Amino acid sequence: MSDTTRRAVLAGAAGVTAVTVLAACGDDAGDTGSTGSGNTGSTGGAAAGGPLASKADIPVGGGKIFTDGGGVVVTQPASGQFKAFSAICTHKQCVVSEVKDGSIHCKCHGSAFSAADGSVTNGPATKGLPEKQLKVDGDNISLA
Template sequence: MSDAPQPARIVGTDRRTLVRHAAVLGVGGVSLPLLAACGPLGGDETEAEKPSSGQKIAATSDVPVGGGVILDDPGIVLTQPTEGTFKAFSPICPHQGCSVTKVTDGEIDCPCHGSRFSIEDGSVKQGPAQKGLEKVAVTVSGNEIVGA
């Protein structure tokens, strides 16, 4: 007999069974974190808080022309696509319930899966979202944007 070390062997298990189990564990180990990544950030953000009628939301000067701002209280996205035209949307992405995080280059961006929405009407400019951001009714009173 040889004194060379022998490879470790699990009694009663052949190589094919080990490979099959490793493949199942590998797929499961990868898929669970990927599935978890499709959920909402920071909990169950499924519905935005809508401003009440007459509630001051922001000054018109707070919203840049051709851009917008995202406000936490109330949760709302305000945009000014053209000077003097103000739009408001829910900050909740309809794809998986994540909150949008920035407004740049005429788009509202969701960081979770890359969806982008128009600042003009909230429509989808890039998926995976299949529908646009929910519109929120606002009006301008003097130099203030208020809930409608």
């Protein structure tokens, strides 16, 4: 095999590998639905300051992921206590995939965050999820 042909084969293999890796990350980032106790799945509704959910929509110890308006996850770490964080994982910017048992999970690379304060509970992420301000008006929960 000539040097030119060998280089072409190696370059092509490297390109295919890079595309495969990027496609895999893209698939993980886009798949935000999940199952499990405490997680009510991903929905829209975070845009334009309208209500995200009612209090009853957010399970105690769990939460709900909203993908509209940049992505937010609303949690209820203890009864009557509501928190909101960015739904974008700080490791590789995938959308988090589920909230259960007091933890926000990103299935892209296994990072987990506290549903109470957004801090990292399992890497590879090294930075917590940024907190967002909520407004609770009666039974309605919206971004402040």
